[in-house]
Amino acid sequence: MPLIVFIGMIFSKQRNYSVPNIENKFFLIKSKNMKKILFIAATAFLMSISAASAQSYKTGIGLGIDFGEGSTLVGPQIKHFFSQNSAVNGQVLFGDNYTMLAAYYQYHGGFSEAKNLQWYLGIGPSLGLYKNGSDFFLRPMAGLDFKIPDAPISMSFDWRPLLYLGDNSDFEPARFGIGFNYTFR
Secondary structure, eight states: OHHHHHHHHHBSSSSSSSSOOTTTTTTOOOOHHHHHHHHHHHHHHHHHEEOOOOOOOOOEEEEEEEESSSSOEEEEEEEEESSSEEEEEEEEEEEEEEEEEEEEEEEEEEETTEEEEEEEEEEEEEEEEEETEEEEEEEEEEEEEETTTTTSEEEEEEEEOOOOOOHHHHHHEEEEEEEEEEEEE
8 A cells, every 4th residue: 555545544534525526527538548648748748838937036925725616725825946947835724614734846837928927737745634534635736827027926826636545535626726925036
């Protein structure tokens, strides 16, 4: 049993969010090989349109919002670039008697025609806490980060599905994130 599944089973005895039945959706990709091909193609596409751009800030502190199917969560976040393209993003989000602790690694790339706009791909663990238990998630993400020129403000938007790891592992594709940060050079 992989360690991450074991950790998820320890932290998760019950879940308090609803997951829609997506088995009958026409867009569901069932082939593992097809998923791998689509992931590789999307990554190659994003890499091909990126330019060698520097991030326009080093650290940002602000507000994170996680929304979609289920509860909306809001709370503080911090994002820090530790190299040209690599950043970590930490969040503590609250909503509906639920607290989520999250940490993500993000790989950033730029667009040649948009100096202050970057795309990013990331992944990280999230721990959901509620009165009688906890949930453990793995969250991939793909998004855009925009730094307002001549202002210390950045905004981000991403798709961040939930992969629940526990007794009844599940996947929730309809989750998104928005972030607003005050930036420091």
